[in-house]
Amino acid sequence: MNILIIDPGSTSTKVGIFNDNQLIKENFKHDRSEIEQFKTIIDQLNYRFNIIKHFIQNNHPSLSFSAVIGRGGLIHPVEGGVYRVNDKMLEDLKAGINGQHASNLGGIIAKKFAEQYNCEAFIADPVVVDEMMPLAKYSGLKGIERKSIFHALNHKATARKVAEKIGKSYEEVNFIVAHLGGGISIGIHSKGKVIDVNNALDGDGPFSPERAGGLPVSGIKDYLSKNNISIGELTKIVSKQAGLMSYIGSVDMIKIEEDIKNSDKYKEEVISAMAYQIAKEICSLTAAVNGQIDGIILTGGLAHSKYLIDLISKRVSFLGKIYVEPGENEIESLLMSAKLALQNKIQVKEYRG
Structure with missing residues (x-):
């Protein structure tokens, strides 16, 4: 299995390539002034895509991938697991329906690379995983509900x-x-x-x-x-x-x-x-x-x-x-999710919005 792993953060882009049972990874730090030149999160797409593209060219320029997996973003609340990046997910990530954060780019960039390599694009355990018990949802004012947005x-x-x-x-x-x-x-x-x-x-x-x-x-x-x-x-x-x-x-x-x-x-x-x-x-x-x-x-x-x-x-x-x-160990966590999905050891879920 050859897997590309993409993890966009507020001021960094972490990338990993799993090939021949070995993982190479890099953490590209972004100067705050560099990031703030973009008005919206989605405006950062090509900037981050090109960083990852150069990383691939410098390490495995001729490699083809079995799957690309990105960090999950602020989509509608879902249960934990691995999700296939589909059109509805892309629509919600681009719109930022649950908020604006760099993690929204994870699924979008994964899909863009997957189209180039003709393979699957996934996300896993996005920041909006919601398993909160009903009592924890109460805020104290009817009409306002506590949200599950976390790492x-x-x-x-x-x-x-x-x-x-x-x-x-x-x-x-x-x-x-x-x-x-x-x-x-x-x-x-x-x-x-x-x-x-x-x-x-x-x-x-x-x-x-x-x-x-x-x-x-x-x-x-x-x-x-x-x-x-x-x-x-x-x-x-x-x-x-x-x-x-x-x-x-x-x-x-x-x-x-x-x-x-x-x-x-x-x-x-x-x-x-x-x-x-x-x-x-x-x-x-x-x-x-x-x-x-x-x-x-x-x-x-x-x-x-x-x-x-x-x-x-x-x-x-x-x-x-x-x-x-x-540390965050997110590259390794995403890699494990992609491997389990490709090995059919877990069921890949469909995002419905």
């Missing part, structure tokens, strides 16, 4: 990995998984389903390097009035320019930690506040399973920061064992 791919892959480590199946355990990255999503995994999780894009939960998390309604109203901005402008701010970007003006944790070591008390307090909000969210999710958890998993890019992990661990270690699995 489903890494959540589920890492939970399965840790479950295997402790000699259990994913369907047997209760884990709280915290994905710590540009956005932060924290979910309770119970018997194979994520029954509650915060909307990590623009909704609730802790603030993160780029996102605001939950905000008080009165504060939002005053902010709109004081700054004379529209709802559309506010949406961009809370998902791209909030969190650490708002408080510190940087998301570089290495530099921030250096400043803290040099007695920058303000940055120390901001990072402590983020860790506190993460810990609060973790603790609150124990209520979903009456406190019966098999462990807490800390994953994502920020899990490389021992400083941050220690701050969180001090507040949640009383709940149970903490497993630290740094």
Whole structure:
């Protein structure tokens, strides 16, 4: 099997080629100013497509692919699994029917390459996987429902990995998984389903390097009035320019930690506040399973920061064992999904919208 794997993120494009039982991969970082020249997510299509095209030409120019798999985007809510990229999915990804995010390009770019190579195009465990229990949907105001938008791919892959480590199946355990990255999503995994999780894009939960998390309604109203901005402008701010970007003006944790070591008390307090909000969210999710958890998993890019992990661990270690699995591992997770689909070990699902 020869498989092309595509994972577009906010400021990166990760690519993998699986050939002859070997995986080569690359993480192409994009300067923020480079990305911000594009008015919309879909405007980035050719820019990212050409990066991947050059990667293929530099590594396997004559290779043909059995399948292309991309990161799932903000389509209509679906259950977990592997989905074939069809016309309805492309339509919804291009329209951004559930929001604008770089992950929307995953299925679109996968389909574009699949047409060139005359093979299947898939996505797997998109960010809108919705397995939330009915009680978790209530927001407190009729007509507004809590949404399941989170790092489903890494959540589920890492939970399965840790479950295997402790000699259990994913369907047997209760884990709280915290994905710590540009956005932060924290979910309770119970018997194979994520029954509650915060909307990590623009909704609730802790603030993160780029996102605001939950905000008080009165504060939002005053902010709109004081700054004379529209709802559309506010949406961009809370998902791209909030969190650490708002408080510190940087998301570089290495530099921030250096400043803290040099007695920058303000940055120390901001990072402590983020860790506190993460810990609060973790603790609150124990209520979903009456406190019966098999462990807490800390994953994502920020899990490389021992400083941050220690701050969180001090507040949640009383709940149970903490497993630290740094990084996102999304290329490997997508690859496994594509292999299972090509081997007919799982059923490929059709997206209906």
